[in-house]
Amino acid sequence: MTPSEVPKFVVPGEYIGAAEEFVPGPGTYEHGGRIFSSLVGIPTIDPSDRTVRVAGTNSVPTLSEGDVVYARVDELKSAMAICTILSTTESRRGFPGEPEGTVHISKVKDGYTESLTTELAVGDILVAKVLQAHPSIKLTTAPSTLGVISARCQVCHGLMVIGDKGLNCPRCGNREQRKLAQGPRPSVLPS
Ligand SMILES: [Zn+2]
Known part of the structure; x- marks a missing residue:
């Protein structure tokens, strides 16, 4: 999985990526070799050490064009x-x-x-x-x-x-x- 394949937006419990590819950072947790989000927010990956973190947002995006x-x-x-x-x-x-x-x-x-x-x-x-x-x-x-x-x-x-x-x-x-x-x-x- 490359950084571009990481979901753009996650909710708590949502799968982000494999623990063998990424290091779980703030806003995430690891379970069974998989990294999940613990927050509502936007995942980012630090390219230097492959740490994935989720920056929490206060509001859930409500609607998208085409809904x-x-x-x-x-x-x-x-x-x-x-x-x-x-x-x-x-x-x-x-x-x-x-x-x-x-x-x-x-x-x-x-x-x-x-x-x-x-x-x-x-x-x-x-x-x-x-x-x-x-x-x-x-x-x-x-x-x-x-x-x-x-x-x-x-x-x-x-x-x-x-x-x-x-x-x-x-x-x-x-x-x-x-x-x-x-x-x-x-x-x-x-x-
Ligand atoms: Zn009537």
């Missing part, structure tokens, strides 16, 4: 929706601090969108992809598989039922439109 996440719409502005990122769809791993992400009106669907209010609403749960993770989180719901997976009725706040031609509220009969995610839906939604 697909569940997000709840908190506020609609004229040009963007402000959302709370709930978890990734893969691991359902939640994020500390409930990071905020935004969907710009140009990224909510393909083509021109005149108003966000026909695509998203406060309280909706989205599946969205991370376009940019730093310094602010920017999301897109434009691909067909992305968009709203759970919607609240804007009249009575009941859960809407997704039909062939949009959304129906079984409680009050209200009909609404959203940019819906197409395809199979997860059986368990984040709360």
Whole structure:
């Protein structure tokens, strides 16, 4: 294993490299001939003596570009929706601090969108992809598989039922439109 093959970021208990190749340094421990990280952080290797150490970081990186996440719409502005990122769809791993992400009106669907209010609403749960993770989180719901997976009725706040031609509220009969995610839906939604 060369230094470039050492993981860029590790969590406690994560394998870094073999003890025959590296010397365990601060932030690591050796077990059974293997070196593991004892911290959340970034491993570095001293080329002079092959000591590997992990410099701890205070915060776990939350998201990366390309991640697909569940997000709840908190506020609609004229040009963007402000959302709370709930978890990734893969691991359902939640994020500390409930990071905020935004969907710009140009990224909510393909083509021109005149108003966000026909695509998203406060309280909706989205599946969205991370376009940019730093310094602010920017999301897109434009691909067909992305968009709203759970919607609240804007009249009575009941859960809407997704039909062939949009959304129906079984409680009050209200009909609404959203940019819906197409395809199979997860059986368990984040709360
Ligand atoms: Zn309703």
